[in-house]
Amino acid sequence: MHFTVSKALHIQMIESCQLVAGKQGLNRIIRSVSIMDTPDTTLLKKGDLLLTTGYVFKDDTDTQIKLIQELAKRGCAGLAIKVKRFLSSTPEAMLQEANRLNFPILEIPYDIALSDLLILYSREIFYKENLLNEQNRKNDFFTKLFIGEHSNRDTIVNQLQEYGMFLFNHFNILYSVVQNGSKPSSISSAEFIRLVSEVEAKINIKMLVVKLDDYIIIAQPLNCKCPTQLRSVVKEAATLLVNKFTHLFPNETIAVGIGNGRQDVLDIYSSFKEAKGAFQLGLQIRSKEVEKVYEYTELEPDILLQQLPDIMLNSYYGSTLEPLIRHDRENDTEYLRTLKVFLNNRGKIEETSRSLYLHRNTVKFRIARIEELLRIDLKNGDALFRVQLGVRVAGLLGEA
CATH class of the missing domain: 3.30.70 (Alpha-Beta Plaits)
Known part of the structure; x- marks a missing residue:
């Protein structure tokens, strides 16, 4: 959402600007843009992108290095130098220092006016900030709503x-x-x-x-x-x-x-x-x-069941399904799972067999065995409700 150095390099019409140093600093946020032929770093602030022709420091290596250090120290977003006017290219000393500090340097082609670049970047910053403000307003509203x-x-x-x-x-x-x-x-x-x-x-x-x-x-x-x-x-x-x-x-x-x-x-x-x-x-x-x-x-x-104490849930689970649980544990069967799928399929053998990828006769045998172990008739409404409740409790306890 923020306007970064990386995004500045991809604005239409000025894509000919090139990053020549400080690749690791591409995510620096640009908050404002300044043009200075005689860079006064005391006037710059965090997030500033400085545009310059480089005239003042074109022949002074110490000034070049010091400028990069001061801009990085102030948290500026980057330095954009217009080349082919006073500098044929960015001096090597500046490139090395910028790479060391992960501070981006862009080269601006001769045919692009610094004033045009200032307008384009400022417009983009305004647009991004408005979007960000709107997103923050939306997030604040919905956070409070929810x-x-x-x-x-x-x-x-x-x-x-x-x-x-x-x-x-x-x-x-x-x-x-x-x-x-x-x-x-x-x-x-x-x-x-x-x-x-x-x-x-x-x-x-x-x-x-x-x-x-x-x-x-x-x-x-x-x-x-x-x-x-x-x-x-x-x-x-x-x-x-x-x-x-x-x-x-x-x-x-x-x-x-x-x-x-x-x-x-x-x-x-x-x-x-x-x-x-x-x-x-x-x-x-x-x-x-x-x-x-x-x-x-x-x-x-x-x-609703979650509101009950665990001791009650464990007691009901054990008293309802304990014979089935013990049989599954001792014989490596899946009767509890079969019962759960059978209940989810409204007691229909065909649908249960499809869900379990089993032959219908196998499912019929298992249901008969389940009724025998639990000593119930699943066609009886009260017994069915009791077992359904037991299976739900088993799910809450992580057993089914």
């Missing part, structure tokens, strides 16, 4: 309108984290936003990306009235985003938490809390799932 500090509805409405959101649609928050193994992601914000735009084009939904510590997306399904349809569209958009991302960036990982839909802008904070909570809990208990999209609505029972 921690519940904004309580004035009109303020929120005006700001959201400015960022292109529709005020009479439901809002869902998607909390997304992108990583490269244990390291931060190498994917740029622009690439991520471009990917979200592709999802918008495919699905009838508006999505505003906010990049704070992680990516937060305000999603608004368009032309949806039924709550079930709203939820379905948001889930579809999140799933498409994860699938597209995984396909394009196979070495990166992405997971998304989805908060419940809200219509009042003051409730965006609540949806954000839910989305972040769903993301964190989803990774804890469903990390092995290929599609890492976690809805708060689906995980709400687990969130």
